[in-house]
Amino acid sequence: MVHIETVDLSSRNVTLPSDRVGMVIVQPYLSLTAVEPYRCTTQAKPQQLAMISETLVVSRAARHGASKTHFTIFPEYSIPCPEGVELVEVALRAPEWPNGTIVIGGTDALSKLEFATLANMPGTHLDLAYNSLDRVPDNAWINCGITWVKAGDGTIERWLQPKLFPAWPELNIHYQHMFRGNSVFTFSGSFDNQTKYRFCSLVCFDWIATVDNKKVWQWVLQDLQGQAAQAQAELSLSWFFVVQSNPKPSHDTFLTEVSRFFDQNIMPSVRRDRACLLFANGAGKPKPGKAKTFGSSSLVFPPQTLFTQPDCSPTFSNGGPRFRSSTLLSAYRDFVFRERGACIHSFLQVNPNSLNAGAAGRTIAVENAFVFPLGGTNDRRVPSDSVAACIKWLNDELDELPGLSVTYPDVPLATPTNATHEQTVVALRQISPQSAAHAMKLAAQESKAKYADDWDQTESYALEHLVHTLDIVCLGSSAPTLGDDSAHASVVMNHQTVDLLAIRGESHEECLKHSRGLLPPPRRQTLLVSRDPDNNPWLRRFGSFLQPESRHLGQERNITDPATGLLHLGYRNLLDIFQQTATVAAVPGAIDAELAR
Secondary structure, eight states, rough: EEEEEEOOTTTOOOOOOOOEEEEEEEOOOOOOOOSOOOOOOTTTTHHHHHHHHHHHHHHTTTTTTTSEEEEEEEEETTTTHEEEEHHHHHHHHHTTTTEEEEEEBBBSSSEEEHHHHHHTTEEEEOHHHHHHGGSSOOTTTOOOEEEEETTTTEEEEEEEOOOSOOOOHSSSOOSSSSSSOOOEEEEEEEEEEOEEEEEEEEEEGGOOOTTTTTHHHHHHHHHHHHHHHHSSSEEEEOEEEEOOOOOOOTTTHHHHHHHHOOOOTTTTTETTTOOEEEEOOOOOOOOSOOOSOOOOOOEEEEETTTOOOOOOOSSSOOHHHHHSSSSSSTEEEEEEEOSSSSSHHHEEEEGGGGSSSSGGGGGOOOEEEEEEEEEOOOTTSSBBBOOHHHHHHHHHHHOOOOOOOOHHHTTTTTTHHHHHHHHHHHHHTSOOHHHHHHHHHHHTTTTSSSSSSOOOOOOOOHHHHHHHHHHHHHTOOOOOOOOOSSSSEEETTEEEEEEEEEEOSSSHHHHHHHHHOOOOOOOOEEEEEETTTOOOOOGGGOTTTTTTTTOOOOOOOOOOOOOEEEEEEHHHHHHHHHHHHOGGGGGGHHHHHHHHO
């Protein structure tokens, strides 16, 4: 069995607000040793210690808007021992660290001696009946979760909870066994409205582990069910924290357990219909960006909660196949932080019990969700503020979008396009969220996506078309001006300022139709560069409903007929110019000549 020990935080005067709590979750990129015991590498330790300090600074600042950060969460393996533990202790002891707060985190692997040193520190609690030092073999190592509490009077205590069950890398050992703990601490206290809160935490694989024919969370609920029976009442669970170092956070095994946890037919006297299940994971890469592993720190609520799911909120998504690669949580309120690279998440978590039914009570579970950088990173995905979904998507795509020199390394203009490509990417990274959304609406004629969280391959191809078009058009010209409300960019061609539209669609004709209602006011000429799926050339003899078109750069527009200011070029034609022109200086003239054909 798994022993459950309950800690009373009411006697320690740890009162939490009943409507919203401030939370900070760090998502660090971990560098661990290749074999057990898994410890922070010597080279990475300074960075990991800096991560702890930066996270504690964000917690103290409480930018989320609460009076203080009530919960600060460090994932599994993220606190190097002993230096990392001491950093946390020093921060909590400081007068400026607020009383009545909780820190939860996982250490890297501890030797028996290190574990004993921690256990013997003043104010430390260890379940001596089930996790005493004499139960730990001399050659074993410990994966340990720690819960720190700074009481209302400033007293600091810590509870050590060794991981109960090894994940496969911890089980498939070569040298040393991981000590298996056998108990879990649950904590209870009072909200400011005199109702009770309860929470506990597990270390990664313990969420899905089976011990003596029960999941670990079932042992927790069974203990609470026993307390409910003694009190002849129902008890409510407020938070269930899972700190992870999990390369596959949305694995079916992990997500399937969510539905069982929230199934109120299991341990019915322990209410979870207003509980928050929080997963805090490490990062999939050391900088912000797209990652296929780790990340996906998230909050999950049962379907019964009254939370409204936003259309496309800054910073976090509604989960679903795009972010979970699964529909297993489609019935739940699943709030997944988009950033999977290294960062710090700071936010307000709304207490489901504070909601009122009806339109007046509609709200979202997460408010003021800000993303902070680690290691001094300067990136729009970690701006110490909220991050629009379109900005996150755009910057992720630009990270992986190669320039034309990769595909055409031997053409004379390959090297010059490296400079224009870098120029284009830098400019696109700076545009506003509104301009980013507008740019993709313009570029992707075939897009059916209503919001940025639905952007996929269609939009990715359209962005590639836009970038490569700018890479070529800007050869021999000044840098483009991006962020216009109508066109993708303004470029100078043959000493004339021209608005540029780059549209990819099912045909050149459909691209023309798509542009018809998007033409800018009749202030200057517009160059449309269209591309179909097969990259066929645009042949003028096919004609266009937009006739008459401009045939030369600099031709005056007819103020009563905006179409007279339209220049049209197929991307295939533009690519031929790139492949066949010998010098940068010749590119503008070659484009003008192609337009006049």
